[in-house]
């Protein structure tokens with residue numbers, strides 16, 4: 001998977017198209033500083049994230065000309081000899097965050113109009129005996145088409161990774177063959193798909209190059225392509241269904257359950273209960289812990305953090321970073337679950353709506369709410385979401401498990417000074433510091 005992290009390894013000079021290994025050694029020749037290159041990388045990665053959300057929205061019939069216009073302006077601004085101004089480039093980077101909010105908004109509207117507003121839903125994580133297809137990626141329209149085509153075919157459908165919130169949309173959850181969720185974050189998929197006997201459909205990014213052991217059962221659609229795997233261009237998933245029918249059946253294996261679907265309409269539907277619990281000092285603090293999961297041990301930070309969150313605090317989460325801890329049973333406070341899965345990464349829009357509504361109720365700014373954001377970042381959409389939060393003026397965000405490598409020390413210093421960005425460190429000490437705020 002091409003990520004912001006991995007792409008950094010082949011960062012190019014925007015002036016001369018040479019690689020910038022070891023930092024820009026051509027300053028004075030091409031006139032670009034590493035800091036300007038860093039901001040341009042941030043902008044380009046952010047634009048990729050905006051493009052993903054805007055594309056999904058367009059598929060649902062939602063278009064924002066202002067977002068489209070900005071994509072052109074911003075890409076043009078990264079062109080050779082166009083923009084050598086750090087302050088202006090920083091402005092474009094933050095505007096990218098504003099445009100991402102607009103893109104996430106129309107995507108949310110498209111999803112809700114097409115599939116209905118998500119409702120909190122329990123999702124089994126075991127498997128039931130039978131032939132099956134697992135769907136990974138992010139595209140709900142692909143999921144809808146597959147569910148329509150698998151009706152009455154004797155094939156079950158499971159979600160994987162970021163498709164989990166499909167279970168919460170009324171127009172999708174009504175299909176009886178949508179039976180559960182299999183697996184977790186994108187980076188564990190090689191192990192998980194190796195153990196999956198059925199067909200696999202990858203709808204978007206975050207598909208990894210498959211192992212030979214299961215490659216013949218992988219199908220792609222939309223923008224996702226893998227060399228040697230069958231690509232479905234027209235949402236006619238018959239080849240996927242036939243592959244599932246010809247593959248071994250899944251075993252009957254009991255599992256646990258996950259709960260998803262806490263869209264902002266669901267959370268704000270019980271806003272009076274939440275406000276009453278805050279006023280009665282039964283809820284002391286809210287944490288938003290989530291984002292794009294990063295492979296490796298660094299991600300354990302988020303599990304340790306959530307495990308240590310005191311019982312009078314609520315954790316909101318989204319995106320695949322939640323798989324680090326969403327198996328934990330945190331219980332509830334006055335009927336309000338202490339772990340609220342808002343949905344996919346683009347549902348950061350819902351988190352922003354909830355934070356804004358709470359700020360209105362308590363008549364304070366979002367930065368004055370008892371709310372701490374603890375983000376895990378990895379790929380381009382996470383960059384776009386971080387830029388959105390910064391553009392909204394949200395401060396003191398903790399970000400980890402490592403800092404974006406394309407951010408130079410000087411640019412980091414600007415972000416720390418302007419926005420109080422805090423790199424994650426020790427989960428317990430970070431939690432104590434957040435609660436002491």
Ligand code: SF4
Nearest residue numbers: 162206292319320345
């Ligand atoms: S949340 Fe981010 S890393 Fe995870 S599957 Fe979605 S885009 Fe990929």
